[in-house]
Amino acid sequence: MTRINATHSDETDTLRHFRERFDLPDGVIYLDGNSLGALPKTVKARVAYTISEEWGNQLIRSWNTAGWVHLPQKVGGRIGRLIGAQEGTVVSADSTSINLFKVLSAALGLNPGRSKIVSERENFPTDLYIAEGVARQIGQGHRLVLADKPADIPAMLSDDVAVLMLTHVNYRTGYRHDMAAITQAAHDKGILVIWDLAHSAGAMAIDLTGADADFAIGCGYKYLNGGPGAPAFLYVNPRHHGGFRQPLSGWFGHRAPFAFESSYAPSNSIDQYLCGTPSVLGMVAMDEALALWDDVDMDALRAKSVALCDFFIQEVDGFAGEFGLTLVTPRNPDQRGSQVSYSCDNGYAIMQALIARGVIGDFRAPDIIRFGFTPLYLSFAEVSEAVAILRDILSTRAWDAPKYKVREAVT
Numbered sequence: 110m111t112r113i114n115a116t117h118s119d120e121t122d123t124l125r126h127f128r129e130r131f132d133l134p135d136g137v138i139y140l141d142g143n144s145l146g147a148l149p150k151t152v153k154a155r156v157a158y159t160i161s162e163e164w165g166n167q168l169i170r171s172w173n174t175a176g177w178v179h180l181p182q183k184v185g186g187r188i189g190r191l192i193g194a195q196e197g198t199v200v201s202a203d204s205t206s207i208n209l210f211k212v213l214s215a216a217l218g219l220n221p222g223r224s225k226i227v228s229e230r231e232n233f234p235t236d237l238y239i240a241e242g243v244a245r246q247i248g249q250g251h252r253l254v255l256a257d258k259p260a261d262i263p264a265m266l267s268d269d270v271a272v273l274m275l276t277h278v279n280y281r282t283g284y285r286h287d288m289a290a291i292t293q294a295a296h297d298k299g300i301l302v303i304w305d306l307a308h309s310a311g312a313m314a315i316d317l318t319g320a321d322a323d324f325a326i327g328c329g330y331k332y333l334n335g336g337p338g339a340p341a342f343l344y345v346n347p348r349h350h351g352g353f354r355q356p357l358s359g360w361f362g363h364r365a366p367f368a369f370e371s372s373y374a375p376s377n378s379i380d381q382y383l384c385g386t387p388s389v390l391g392m393v394a395m396d397e398a399l400a401l402w403d404d405v406d407m408d409a410l411r412a413k414s415v416a417l418c419d420f421f422i423q424e425v426d427g428f429a430g431e432f433g434l435t436l437v438t439p440r441n442p443d444q445r446g447s448q449v450s451y452s453c454d455n456g457y458a459i460m461q462a463l464i465a466r467g468v469i470g471d472f473r474a475p476d477i478i479r480f481g482f483t484p485l486y487l488s489f490a491e492v493s494e495a496v497a498i499l500r501d502i503l504s505t506r507a508w509d510a511p512k513y514k515v516r517e518a519v520t
């Protein structure tokens with residue numbers, strides 16, 4: 110691999126002007142946009158306007174005049190363009206966990222007579238917990254079966270599997286599945302596929318339509334920069350619209366919510382996957398945060414993401430062995446997302462020491478230090494500086510202080 114030079118890469122970076130569109134504190138190198146995206150500057154004014162004018166002055170009229178009622182579809186449409194979804198196939202609503210409950214329930218209903226849900230032991234826990242809960246609730250012998258590693262999945266796609274449920278990019282290792290190939294292999298066996306895009310939406314272009322995915326879900330607060338607890342999203346392939354009722358049959362999923370009928374009649378569109386009143390302030394922040402994506406060249410975004418990760422790995426390679434850092438993210442860019450993770454002893458303390466020096470990443474138990482690379486607001490010079498600080502912390506054992514070993518609730 111050709112060595113990457115930070116100065117040259119920054120000078121030729123076509124995305125560097127996006128940095129000005131984010132509020133980032135001085136003295137911070139932010140390598141955690143894969144967990145909570147940074148604040149796009151225009152979000153502050155938009156939310157303030159919504160609070161003071163739309164809520165404060167227009168009051169309930171804003172459901173119509175400010176279009177609050179259509180925000181789930183509007184925001185969904187903006188996200189849909191980033192994930193290769195057709196118009197009318199994505200809505201923004203609820204949390205990723207709740208959306209998984211909805212689409213997994215729908216998928217199992219569409220594939221009766223099959224009892225297995227296949228996923229990975231290394232999948233994000235909420236996905237596994239929701240699947241366990243759905244299986245228990247159906248109570249017809251449904252069960253979750255877990256692959257120990259990605260290579261085991263193809264052999265597990267048997268005729269009794271109803272749903273394959275995978276996270277596109279693994280939250281801990283950064284490993285990325287081949288979405289199109291796996292979806293095809295599952296469909297060949299009559300299995301429906303749900304993709305969790307939490308760590309890939311906004312990190313790279315995704316082609317749900319090209320892959321013919323059945324369902325997808327994902328978070329708004331990571332690479333999409335929608336803010337803490339931002340509304341999530343879900344995608345349903347048009348061939349499944351109206352095919353099965355998702356169980357959270359709230360009035361926003363009714364075909365005519367304001368007819369106030371006493372019995373539920375589901376919408377035949379993606380709207381059926383809505384449940385209740387949208388969280389307007391969160392939706393407005395999300396809508397505004399997504400506006401800047403209209404100007405983003407997704408090929409340039411991916412190229413820079415690959416280069417930032419390659420550069421970080423290249424620089425850390427120089428001392429990883431000496432300090433017991435093992436790269437757990439694939440070196441091959443085709444097999445990874447936009448993060449780089451290492452396993453190591455004392456990872457929690459090392460990360461706390463980094464954060465104290467202004468390099469913000471995070472720690473995932475039991476032993477992973479995780480660094481996210483968001484091409485819209487990160488420079489190669491910052492990555493270079495972060496690596497120098499990491500090296501300094503390791504060589505001076507600065508992490509070996511009691512204050513860095515006290516576990517906070519969120520790691």
Ligand SMILES: Cc1ncc(COP(=O)(O)O)c(C=O)c1O
Nearest residue numbers: 204205206233235276280305307
């Ligand atoms: C892959 C994945 N799925 C789901 C979630 C979380 O979902 P929720 O927003 O419902 O907490 C996360 C959170 O980090 C995640 O990484």
